[in-house]
Amino acid sequence: MPKTYFTPATFRFFKSLVRNNNREWFQDHKDDYERHVREPFLELIGDLAAPLGKISPHFRADPRKVGGSLYRLHRDTRFANDKQPYKGWQGARFFHERRHEIQAPGFYLHIQPGECFVGGGMWHPEPPVLKKLREFLADNPGAWKRATHGKAFQERFAFWGESLSRPPRGFDANHELIEDLKRKNFAAGRDFDEAMACSPALLPFVVDHFKRLAPMVDYLCAAQELEF
Numbered sequence: 001m002p003k004t005y006f007t008p009a010t011f012r013f014f015k016s017l018v019r020n021n022n023r024e025w026f027q028d029h030k031d032d033y034e035r036h037v038r039e040p041f042l043e044l045i046g047d048l049a050a051p052l053g054k055i056s057p058h059f060r061a062d063p064r065k066v067g068g069s070l071y072r073l074h075r076d077t078r079f080a081n082d083k084q085p086y087k088g089w090q091g092a093r094f095f096h097e098r099r100h101e102i103q104a105p106g107f108y109l110h111i112q113p114g115e116c117f118v119g120g121g122m123w124h125p126e127p128p129v130l131k132k133l134r135e136f137l138a139d140n141p142g143a144w145k146r147a148t149h150g151k152a153f154q155e156r157f158a159f160w161g162e163s164l165s166r167p168p169r170g171f172d173a174n175h176e177l178i179e180d181l182k183r184k185n186f187a188a189g190r191d192f193d194e195a196m197a198c199s200p201a202l203l204p205f206v207v208d209h210f211k212r213l214a215p216m217v218d219y220l221c222a223a224q225e226l227e228f
Contacts, residue, residue, distance in 0.1 A: 005044045008064070008198060009192075041092060044092075044109075051210075059097070093107070116192050134181050148180075159183065189209075196198065
């Protein structure tokens with residue numbers, strides 16, 4: 001039976017956390033975080049394991065509390081000017097089994113008041129990886145166009161991140177995919193509202209969008225010589 005994971009209480013918790021971003025407040029409301037955010041998110045991750053495995057047996061939905069798909073709520077403030085200890089959102093990444101060997105694309109889900117989204121791809125690839133992706137794209141335009149230039153993809157998804165103002169060095173300015181070659185990231189996604197996040201339609205919605213993003217993720221895996 002379809003089930004709900006998040007509720008309006010999930011979003012009330014995040015709004016209160018943003019207003020009271022300190023350790024004392026969080027300790028007083030840790031039970032609310034566990035009940036309304038962490039536990040339902042981990043349950044959702046666990047329920048995504050089987051459908052994600054059907055999309056690709058090489059990607060993981062890992063519901064462990066530590067070291068799995070769920071990002072930590074704590075911020076790393078060591079080198080940041082902003083010393084607030086907690087994020088005002090919760091996200092989960094669904095990663096390739098070989099992520100520790102090589103930088104790999106993945107799928108992603110983000111829950112935040114006013115900014116929920118589902119997506120996939122590669123965010124901030126390292127310079128050698130970015131160069132390799134661009135070279136693969138320049139040499140293999142057809143599959144990329146089929147994966148990302150069709151009406152069904154472009155009506156649902158938007159690419160994230162910045163692009164170069166000029167063609168990258170060494171690439172033909174007249175290449176048919178020059179706008180894609182300018183990208184600094186190869187990640188795309190779609191926003192959804194809090195009503196969807198709190199509805200029993202969330203799980204099938206996420207699975208459907210992961211399926212629709214799969215051809216792009218498959219292409220990025222091929223560029224990195226990874227299995228899909």
